[in-house]
Amino acid sequence: MASPYVEGETGLTDIEIADVSQHVGEEIRIKGWLYNRRSSGKVHFMLVRDGTGTIQAVVGKGEVSPEVFELADSLGQESSIVVSGVVRADARAPGGYELVLSSLEVVQSVSDYPISPKEHGVAFLMAHRHLWLRSRRQLAILKVRAELVRACRDFFDDRGFVLIDAPIFTPAAVEGTTTLFEVGYFNDTAFLTQSGQLYMEAACMALGKVYCFGPTFRAEKSKTRRHLTEFWMIEPEVAYCDLEGDMRLAEELVVYVVERILEKRREELDILERDTAPLERVRAPFPRISYDDAVKRLQEEGSEFTWGSDFGAPDETLLSNQYDQPFHVHHFPVGCKAFYMKRDEETSKHCRGFDTLAPEGYGEIIGGGQREDNLENLERRIAEHGLPREAFEWYLDLRRYGSVPHAGFGLGLERTLAWICNLPHLRETIPFPRLLDTVYP
RNA sequence: UCCUCGGUAGCUCAAUCGGCAGAGCGGGUGGCUGUUAACCACUAGGUUGCAGGUUCGAGUCCUGCCCGAGGAGCCA
Missing domain, CATH: 3.30.930.10 (Bira Bifunctional Protein; Domain 2)
Known part of the structure; x- marks a missing residue:
């Protein structure tokens, strides 16, 4: 039986974020977690990490279904997600590369992740x-x-x-x-x-x-x-x-x-x-x-x-x-x-x-x-x-x-x-x- | 074990002389077509570590305890 996470069995090219620069223009898939999220209304930016690096996935209204667009805006920090799309070099993206999102699979939607991107004390972090x-x-x-x-x-x-x-x-x-x-x-x-x-x-x-x-x-x-x-x-x-x-x-x-x-x-x-x-x-x-x-x-x-x-x-x-x-x-x-x-x-x-x-x-x-x-x-x-x-x-x-x-x-x-x-x-x-x-x- | 500092919203912190317990972030709702820890508006959220005491009134002062941080001692 085919595994959805084993490369070659899904028809998708799974890559690690550290290697994105070698896949510009290709449609690929990344398995990771949502590190942070920003939005300006009609465009959502999802910062995805996979342990090898982070990349921003761009979700444009009109480029994905209304359901996916809504979903992308509803996920909390550290939600586990699998994102697919075309890699693009863009100077505005942190790190110089971004993923133009075409599909989004939510493995787990998370709310109330304790560690926010802001400052924390030593005791709390420990x-x-x-x-x-x-x-x-x-x-x-x-x-x-x-x-x-x-x-x-x-x-x-x-x-x-x-x-x-x-x-x-x-x-x-x-x-x-x-x-x-x-x-x-x-x-x-x-x-x-x-x-x-x-x-x-x-x-x-x-x-x-x-x-x-x-x-x-x-x-x-x-x-x-x-x-x-x-x-x-x-x-x-x-x-x-x-x-x-x-x-x-x-x-x-x-x-x-x-x-x-x-x-x-x-x-x-x-x-x-x-x-x-x-x-x-x-x-x-x-x-x-x-x-x-x-x-x-x-x-x-x-x-x-x-x-x-x-x-x-x-x-x-x-x-x-x-x-x-x-x-x-x-x-x-x-x-x-x-x-x-x-x-x-x-x-x-x-x-x-x-x-x-x-x-x-x-x-x-x-x-x-x-x-x-x-x-x-x-x-x-x-x-x-x-x-x-x-x-x-x-x-x-x-x-x-x-x-x-x-x-x-x-x-x-x-x-x-x-x-x-x-x-x-x-x-x-x-x-x-x-x-x-x-x-x- | 000793010394010093601290404990207030989920997190980071503020609160003047003892006089209405607050902000930012995070959460929720709404807005925004290129954000960079985005931004703007609104909103919910509290046994001020615990127990006692002083006082008209204690987050604030006093006593004891608990917990945390920094340092010392300790460290073939």
Whole structure:
């Protein structure tokens, strides 16, 4: 049986709005939704969107039946419609092309769509996130996000990395459980992953170069523009790699993805009114500053920051404003970083870890470093941090059987996207954000 | 958890010193043959977050609570 929506079975040429310029003069059909409607009495203008773009359908009285003319004027915003007609280039049309409507099929007539083309508050939009996604700005962000994901994958795939999926359920408390989401696991308890890194360390000893890309969960009581409770991280891990190699990999990745977005998603950046000049400046190698020098820099600027603590948001912003492209901060004090971070033998106070901070006040988008590969050192670290050794036996095995220097990092997808799109808040970077007090819709 | 600000029509907001609760958008009705978040006219639409208090009189002042936003802390 013929389907009314399968091309070739209806005798009509179905096109996507993004392709209208290739169909000027042809009679075609578009399946979409009514974005907005205007009229000047004898001519109605229906702004139709289909996800690939928007086009105005012109409905002239006398050119269609009185019933269709009436119908076109009665539809509410977001009514689902299938429109047919001839594509015409016209300077008066938004986008330069319009559809001279000959027939109109109403799949559903809608009234009282909640989101009008006027301004709305954040709380209202968040409560209607499922509908907010249809707006022009959100479409643009989601398309850049999809391109960013693809660019990350291509970067690693093209360099011989193997995609390894890390588990979402993880066993027993590694460190304090306060930042982990606890879930029932049959008659036991499991936790949602905070990072796939430890598993990537195992995988890189098998495959050399690996990465994982998936959601991570943090049960932190953070109520800021830079935190989500569920976010996506891409985490590469490389055997026979040190801090220097790790930082080079990180900057090559950032340069690659920024170039890709500039190449493929300029139109979306335009919609977002993103000034692309700061993105055009991104190139490797990134400026590097040691933690010690960063502390000096902060103190010169009048901050009361003391050696040994981790940077707070204002500190990151202050540093970030001194560079016009991303930069690495490296060699943090051992107290700032995790138990698995390799110590620098020369100073013993520092570890071979780094953060990459995005400019324009965005701060940390990457955190990583070289891992402790010596069994005795790692055992000592686990004890010093008061961690349950039995939970790490499998991890210690990696240092018993063919241990090598290795390093990796995690890139926060949403923070990177927020910077690339110049968004004020992380909540717009993910389709359905999970925040401290938001799990709906 | 702490600090700051806010909650008035479906949405965005206004309401002077405590004195008749309003506008724009959206909805409805009518008009307009090229609109660009169209425009014009008319119209419907209110438990001013909740509970209590002060007052002749409370959207406005006081107390408590709820909800939201921004920030801080927190953040292998």
